Amino acid sequence: MVKVEVLRIGHRIIRDVRVTTHCALVARAFGAEKIIVTGEEDKSIEKTVKNVASSWGGNFKIKFSSNLKKEVEKKKKEEFTIVHLTMYGEKLEKKIKELRGKKKICLVAGAEKVPAWIYSESDYNISVGTQPHSEIASLAITLHEIFGGKELTKKFSKAKIKIIPQKKGKKTENKKKKAD
């Protein structure tokens, strides 16, 4: 199975807190292993995402970095295919088969301002539709298409909370902590 990491770029404290948090939670829920957030370091997001990962399981990682260029170079050295999500790129539906054949993908989720070099340095510039909408939606759809829907039934190890799907209402299974 392809290994996917997400690079969320240009984070701004306060203004982007919820959108970046949604990006991180989507990355985790849809099968990515890690999110690297560049821009302003934001401890509140790190805390939220770590709390979710601790309760809901799995090994998802979050990291902040102030140096976007360095992060892209690092991912290239680690042999990730760099896939920049942008509404100006080639259509996802035309490139999805190629992407499914990769071993490691780094999905770059843009912000308000994307430096021009990201377009040239990326192996792919990919659009999810050609309309303005949301980097959260682009990320979710791309992960959903890469993993072919299997991500929706992914098991998260060591989960303290699990949902038992219901027609009406809410039901969860809570694993009690062992006494020390």
Place this chain on the structure above:
Amino acid sequence: MVKVEVLRIGHRIIRDVRVTTHCALVARAFGAEKIIVTGEEDKSIEKTVKNVASSWGGNFKIKFSSNLKKEVEKKKKEEFTIVHLTMYGEKLEKKIKELRGKKKICLVAGAEKVPAWIYSESDYNISVGTQPHSEIASLAITLHEIFGGKELTKKFSKAKIKIIPQKKGKKTENKKKKAD
């Protein structure tokens, strides 16, 4: 083709402005015809969404309402199937075939607090994965699955701007306004 509208509930000014805007733009870009936002009326979102619709084409509508119950009752009278998106619901992948057979669907996208009656009044409670993530992602994936990916190539009438997909960089086609 199934007619879809979106009901975004519990909007709060400032705090939810970007998430609700993303919901509205995703609704439009992924083939819904209208979004009804309940909660606090927010002219800034209405303006953003109308501006996008004016430049990028199509007939997408946005409406605010302070009365959620009335809006749900109205959709029921208009014979919409009410589909509440919640991580506690039945799995999307198990219900998608049924949903594709409906004529009219109203997708309810939740907020921080969802009144309990929404669960019982909805025809379906549907989860996109059973992990916490984002109502924007749930909305995008559900629309993508309902329309089977065809929404990504939807034509928007009277568009002033169109994107010409590129391997690298940005290219748009701008239709000039006719002189009076």
